[in-house]
Each structure stands twice: as structure tokens, then as C-alpha cells.
Amino acid sequence: MNISLPMLLLIVIAVFIAGLIIALLMRRSGGSSVDHGAHVARKHGLERSPEWPRVEHEHRKREPACAACGYKGKHIQVHHVKPFHLHPHLELDPNNLITLCCARGRDHHLLLGHLDSWHSYNEHVRADAKHFHHKSAAQIRADIHWQKKMALRP
Numbered sequence: 001m002n003i004s005l006p007m008l009l010l011i012v013i014a015v016f017i018a019g020l021i022i023a024l025l026m027r028r029s030g031g032s033s034v035d036h037g038a039h040v041a042r043k044h045g046l047e048r049s050p051e052w053p054r055v056e057h058e059h060r061k062r063e064p065a066c067a068a069c070g071y072k073g074k075h076i077q078v079h080h081v082k083p084f085h086l087h088p089h090l091e092l093d094p095n096n097l098i099t100l101c102c103a104r105g106r107d108h109h110l111l112l113g114h115l116d117s118w119h120s121y122n123e124h125v126r127a128d129a130k131h132f133h134h135k136s137a138a139q140i141r142a143d144i145h146w147q148k149k150m151a152l153r154p
């Protein structure tokens with residue numbers, strides 16, 4: 001095979017640009033986890049406030065770990081105690097926020113914040129984060145009090 005120098009340079013540049021595009025795309029799709037609150041709110045015709053990223057960031061600095069287990073990794077989410085689609089005026093209220101994890105085998109955001117349905121919520125999530133301290137997802141699901149709450153969830 002006989003490739004000229006300009007052709008070789010062109011190939012190198014093309015490969016470099018392709019790599020850059022792939023890296024950008026992966027960053028956009030991966031990175032932070034899904035915003036379930038925004039998804040539910042959108043169904044109710046509401047969009048996140050442009051102020052939300054700042055408020056979320058400030059809350060993460062104040063409360064970096066899951067309230068139920070102390071987990072601090074990348075599977076951390078900021079949860080609204082009173083859901084944003086029912087109480088839009090509390091979206092940016094720091095007192096309405098609590099840090100919960102979506103770590104595998106714990107799922108404290110889904111199980112304690114939303115009683116196993118992103119469309120539901122748990123107004124007593126603060127007390128429950130203490131009550132179910134360090135419990136795994138399986139232990140929470142097996143708990144009779146949690147099951148009763150889940151059956152009566154809003």
C-alpha cells in the first residue's frame with residue numbers, strides 16, 4: 001500500500017476528531033444520573049427552574065452523603081421531600097431537599113424518597129432515613145412498616 005504523507009495526516013486528523021466527538025457524546029449521555037423529578041414534572045407541564053443546577057450544587061456541598069447510609073459516590077441524588085410537581089414553589093427551598101443515593105442494592109432515593117414509584121413520594125423521608133439507617137434495599141423491602149407505607153403511598 002502506498003499512502004502519501006498529506007493523506008496520512010488527513011487520516012490522523014480525522015481519527016482525532018472522531019475520538020473527540022465520541023468523548024463528547026459519552027460525557028453527555030453518561031455522567032450524572034437521570035433526573036426522575038424533572039421527568040415526572042414534565043408530565044405535569046412543569047420544567048425545572050434555570051436556578052436548579054445552582055441550588056442542587058449548593059445542597060450537595062452542604063449535604064454530600066446519602067441521609068440513609070452515608071454513601072458519597074457518584075450515585076447520589078438531591079431529592080425533593082415535597083415533590084416539585086405538586087409544590088413548584090418549594091423547588092428551590094433548601095429545607096425541602098435531602099440527599100439520597102441510587103447505589104446498587106440500596107436504592108434509598110427510590111425506596112425511601114418515593115416508596116418504590118417515581119410518581120409517588122414520602123413526606124416522612126427524613127424520619128425514615130434515620131429509621132432505615134444502613135439498611136439495604138432487600139432489608140427495606142422486607143420491612144413490614146415499609147410495606148404498609150408503600151401500600152398506602154400517595
Ligand SMILES: [Zn+2]
Pocket residue numbers: 037078079080109113114
Ligand atoms: Zn426524588
Ligand SMILES: [Zn+2]
Pocket residue numbers: 066067068069070071100101102103106107108109
Ligand atoms: Zn443510601
